[in-house]
Amino acid sequence: MQRILVIEDERDIADLITFNLQRAGYEVQKAHDGITGADLAIHEVPDLVILDLMLPGKDGYAVFKDLKRDARSRNIPVIMLTARAQTEDRIQGLEAGADDYLTKPFSPKELLLRVQAVLKRVDSSPGAVTVEYGPFKFDKNDLKFYLHGEPTDLTSTEFKLLLFLTERAGKPQDRNDLLRSVWGYSDDVHSRTLDTHMKRLRQKLGDQSGMVETVRGIGYRVATL
Known part of the structure; x- marks a missing residue:
């Protein structure tokens, strides 16, 4: 229960x-x-x-x-x-x-x-599962993120957004798909705050911020390695 x-x-x-x-x-x-x-x-x-x-x-x-x-x-x-x-x-x-x-x-x-x-x-994240992509590593069990092997403090929302994009690397993700994947639905308030989350996420990624790309008129994607 x-x-x-x-x-x-x-x-x-x-x-x-x-x-x-x-x-x-x-x-x-x-x-x-x-x-x-x-x-x-x-x-x-x-x-x-x-x-x-x-x-x-x-x-x-x-x-x-x-x-x-x-x-x-x-x-x-x-x-x-x-x-x-x-x-x-x-x-x-x-x-x-x-x-x-x-x-x-x-x-x-x-x-x-x-x-x-x-x-x-x-x-929705099964236990003891990790996702690795270039400098990124996700521990889906504990919601922990590592950049170049070093733990990086992401909020749960930032973690979910970056994981969603990384698991679909190279493919542009529509804003509404991103909103539904994290919040479960899309509305104007969440759409506005999505951009703020992405800005903060890029700041935390430092020299790897370019891995998260803006796709004009569509949304975002993680770059292909």
Whole structure:
């Protein structure tokens, strides 16, 4: 049974989420403040965190940063949940490395679909599998990336994007295909943040940044060796 941690200070919303997740077959833990939520995530290591951004004690962005700094919780997928509906808030959450973003009010059915989509993406990589291509090496089991044999810190989103391109090296990948492969669907917000993720990815690749090529009018590709 997959475990989901819900960090939400509004107890009626937390209870609603919990009820629907449990009915769908998930084991659920709850926290109603950021400090408790971060501690639970780091020490219990759930399969997914649903994280409200407006939390007492420590806000959601601070909790998210705590999770990404700790090796135990770094690879836990996170769906951000907030009453903020503005496009820039959504982009900020996605650019921070969140796996998805949902604004209140939301339908329980939509939340379940997004939970299922995120968990499916995480589970799609079989254990103990590595992919090597030129200076790149991917450990799909632990979501670790190595450049010239040296570990390079990529967010889970950056890892998935680069792996998707590398496994199709030399072939231009449409923007919508990239969006669906990482977020499960395509929309204008994700399309805008895709370019930001690619920019940061190239920065981390350093002298190998040219391996990720922009294909005008289509999307991106990893260069043929």
